[in-house]
Amino acid sequence: MTWPPEVPSTRTLLVSALVVVLLALAGVGGWVWWDTSQRRVLAAHAEVMMRVQPALAPEATAEAKAAAMRELELLLARYPSARSVPEAAYALANVRFAAGQYAAARSAYELAGQRGAPGLVQALARAGVARTWEAERDFARAAQAYAALAKDLQPRSFLYEDALIDQARALELAGKKDEAIATYQRLLKELPTARRAEDVRTRLASLGTATR
8 A cells, every 4th residue: 555645647647748738739730719829828838837847756856846836836827717727737736745735735736626627637636636635644535535536437537446546545544444445345346457456456455355
């Protein structure tokens, strides 16, 4: 069981960054219903987003994280209505989380999940909110947030498996062993070929329960 929770995986961050880059390319490509100012705003967002990515690396210094936060905060303040606000807010939340600023990260995750955020960014932001509660050791609230996310996801979503595992882990940490076991077993039942199935079986064994 991995704890404390970590910043999203490289794969997740790349997916999020790709969304922004694609939006920027669409704007630069000159879609007819976007005027020049809209393309300029989107390009500015993409430029900042690419520049702050190194601040999310494990070896990033405190100074690099602080600089990235300042850039993203200024970007959001300058363009509060831009279409890429959700992605920029999500990046800001991740940098704040990496810097241990969990309450501030939660505020940014909540912003990322609003303003008409794309479905993927919205789901990632909700997972981020749950992760901040877990990092603050409010395991019961974290488990509830992970459970609510899993409820709204389709099993085929690549986030569904992680949401259930995160929920089970939070339940364990909250001292709710039986509920954690039930959640792990639910995952194996619904996703028998899950990529982390062996890890789940190991957790169940450590809890004194055979898989089924």
